[in-house]
Amino acid sequence: MNHKFSRALVVLTLLSIVALVVGCAPQPAPAPTATPQQPAATKAPAQPTAAPKVEGVVNRAGVKLPADAAPLARQVMRYAETESKWMTWDASVYDENWGDYVAWADSCIRPDKNYVPQPNICTKWETSKDGLTWTFYLDKKRVWSDGKPITADDFVFTLQRYARADYDFEWFYSMANIVNWGDVASGKKKPEELGAKKVDDYTFTVTTDQPTPYLDKIFGDLWVVPKHVVKDRLNDGSWAFDKANWVFGGPFKLESYTKGKELVFVANDKYNGPFPPQIDKIIVSLTAVETRWPAYQNNELDAIGGGYQQDLPPSAMAQIMASPELKKQLISWPNFMTYYLFFDTWNKPFDNLKVRQAFSHAVDRDKLIGGPLQYQGVAAYTMNPPGFPGESVKTLKAVQNYDPKLAAKLLEEAGFPGGKGFPKLTLYLRNAFPALVSSAEAIAGMLKENIGVDVTIQNLDYGIYTEKLRAQKKNKSGDFIFAMVPYEYDFVDGSNMLSPWGGCEKGEIADKSAAPGRHTWYSKDFNKLLCDAGAVMGDEAKRNTMYQQAEKILVEDVALVPIYHPIMVAMVKPDIKGPMFEPDKNGQVTWARHRFTSRESLIYRSTGTR
Numbered sequence: 001m002n003h004k005f006s007r008a009l010v011v012l013t014l015l016s017i018v019a020l021v022v023g024c025a026p027q028p029a030p031a032p033t034a035t036p037q038q039p040a041a042t043k044a045p046a047q048p049t050a051a052p053k054v055e056g057v058v059n060r061a062g063v064k065l066p067a068d069a070a071p072l073a074r075q076v077m078r079y080a081e082t083e084s085k086w087m088t089w090d091a092s093v094y095d096e097n098w099g100d101y102v103a104w105a106d107s108c109i110r111p112d113k114n115y116v117p118q119p120n121i122c123t124k125w126e127t128s129k130d131g132l133t134w135t136f137y138l139d140k141k142r143v144w145s146d147g148k149p150i151t152a153d154d155f156v157f158t159l160q161r162y163a164r165a166d167y168d169f170e171w172f173y174s175m176a177n178i179v180n181w182g183d184v185a186s187g188k189k190k191p192e193e194l195g196a197k198k199v200d201d202y203t204f205t206v207t208t209d210q211p212t213p214y215l216d217k218i219f220g221d222l223w224v225v226p227k228h229v230v231k232d233r234l235n236d237g238s239w240a241f242d243k244a245n246w247v248f249g250g251p252f253k254l255e256s257y258t259k260g261k262e263l264v265f266v267a268n269d270k271y272n273g274p275f276p277p278q279i280d281k282i283i284v285s286l287t288a289v290e291t292r293w294p295a296y297q298n299n300e301l302d303a304i305g306g307g308y309q310q311d312l313p314p315s316a317m318a319q320i321m322a323s324p325e326l327k328k329q330l331i332s333w334p335n336f337m338t339y340y341l342f343f344d345t346w347n348k349p350f351d352n353l354k355v356r357q358a359f360s361h362a363v364d365r366d367k368l369i370g371g372p373l374q375y376q377g378v379a380a381y382t383m384n385p386p387g388f389p390g391e392s393v394k395t396l397k398a399v400q401n402y403d404p405k406l407a408a409k410l411l412e413e414a415g416f417p418g419g420k421g422f423p424k425l426t427l428y429l430r431n432a433f434p435a436l437v438s439s440a441e442a443i444a445g446m447l448k449e450n451i452g453v454d455v456t457i458q459n460l461d462y463g464i465y466t467e468k469l470r471a472q473k474k475n476k477s478g479d480f481i482f483a484m485v486p487y488e489y490d491f492v493d494g495s496n497m498l499s500p501w502g503g504c505e506k507g508e509i510a511d512k513s514a515a516p517g518r519h520t521w522y523s524k525d526f527n528k529l530l531c532d533a534g535a536v537m538g539d540e541a542k543r544n545t546m547y548q549q550a551e552k553i554l555v556e557d558v559a560l561v562p563i564y565h566p567i568m569v570a571m572v573k574p575d576i577k578g579p580m581f582e583p584d585k586n587g588q589v590t591w592a593r594h595r596f597t598s599r600e601s602l603i604y605r606s607t608g609t610r
Contacts, residue, residue: 091237390494390547419452
């Protein structure tokens with residue numbers, strides 16, 4: 001398999017972005033030289049005795065921590081998150097509580113710091129000569145927390161469970177092109193007809209409709225479900241609320257869940273995979289975003305930031321950048337992620353290209369970056385961020401540049417001079433953090449000032465937002481015609497960031513609501529390019545050229561108005577150390593989202609500072 005793509009551009013682009021946005025980003029300080037503690041003074045014994053044996057710190061999973069580890073009672077990490085509806089990835093990806101990546105499930109494959117797929121539960125995999133059949137071999141030692149083995153039956157069941165119409169991430173797995181995926185998801189075929197088959201207890205195969213060179217990258221998100229517990233593949237996720245069903249496959253397990261207050265995870269003593277837990281306990285407080293920075297300053301939280309929820313508002317960032325001590329705790333890195341506005345292009349008024357173009361030229365992205373998004377992003381004009389495979393940032397930047405005079409002219413040509421007669425709009429946000437809400441309000445102000453359009457803001461929780469988004473496409477109508485959402489890469493391949501907009505069409509699309517992707521936008525040419533590129537084996541450059549052509553269609557047709565690519569920022573207490581802070585091959589240190597790096601298995605509390 002070919003997992004290579006040009007990293008030189010990635011390195012230069014991303015490092016330059018960080019330099020521009022946050023100045024000289026602080027690097028982790030070198031670990032201090034350990035100084036042995038002197039024993040308390042005692043009388044010299046009459047006869048020499050052997051030195052006492054030092055056992056070191058061992059957590060409840062039997063993992064011995066590094067020599068400078070703090071006592072076991074201090075091996076606790078405290079985070080804050082927003083409470084969601086469901087508990088597990090197989091119930092919902094957009095509305096699940098924290099903990100899935102470290103506890104409930106573990107993945108077939110894991111990407112490393114350099115995004116290269118690495119063995120996890122699946123110890124090796126291979127493809128047939130025609131590229132249509134993948135065979136995955138499992139680690140025979142891996143078990144669930146109840147001692148039962150993790151088997152091929154679990155993985156086949158997992159894929160069948162993901163292929164269901166009510167699953168909000170079904171569209172993502174459809175990119176794997178697994179035989180009969182769409183028909184199983186729609187109920188036209190039985191789950192046993194899916195192209196995922198058990199060979200023996202520790203081997204399964206996946207057969208695809210066409211060669212899919214990035215399938216192993218998708219399987220970095222193949223989070224295994226315990227078949228012996230869930231049993232019904234159509235269960236909505238309620239199974240995980242029954243404590244009798246608390247079975248875990250990851251390095252940690254859920255000890256308690258107090259609704260509205262906290263989740264407590266502890267090291268899983270049955271875990272025997274490649275990421276043994278170092279920290280002993282994780283406490284996740286379910287609190288509002290605006291309380292987190294004060295809580296961190298008061299030592300009530302040990303780390304904040306680094307995810308979708310930018311927990312550090314502009315005022316906090318200004319305070320951090322002005323304090324040498326706080327800057328030492330700051331970790332910042334560019335992320336492959338895009339926040340964008342999108343439209344229902346199948347209905348008025350956004351079925352008119354000139355209307356969409358007017359909106360794209362009316363937004364001053366630089367003003368947003370210099371205001372509510374200061375230190376936390378760079379202006380975006382494309383879906384693919386700088387340095388991502390297949391990106392065309394320089395080529396496409398001029399397509400949606402800020403030009404308020406052109407915006408007003410286009411809206412007038414569309415029949416709405418000065419915004420006259422244009423319907424009042426609601427801009428929907430998804431569980432937005434304060435700085436994003438401020439950005440949305442600023443965008444509304446720009447639209448009013450530059451093209452005379454009135455926009456109100458409505459910030460929805462994950463569940464309601466997702467239901468409205470899906471209903472708009474399914475029904476091809478509704479009030480969800482203008483919204484903002486982020487998309488963060490799930491795997492580093494030119495196909496991934498474009499996937500929310502389309503993919504391979506299985507036969508003729510008579511009903512646009514059945515088209516691939518998650519949005520009310522459709523382009524047959526775009527889908528063909530994505531599909532054809534995905535079938536190219538062993539030629540990354542050719543594939544990326546085709547993705548560039550596809551993105552050109554996407555941006556020129558204004559399916560979206562890209563707003564910004566985040567610079568992720570996190571504050572982490574200085575006594576937290578471990579392999580998590582080792583830089584990647586490009587010298588970048590991150591506090592990346594846990595699902596990509598098994599972060600909680602790679603940190604511990606020390607007696608010194610990093």
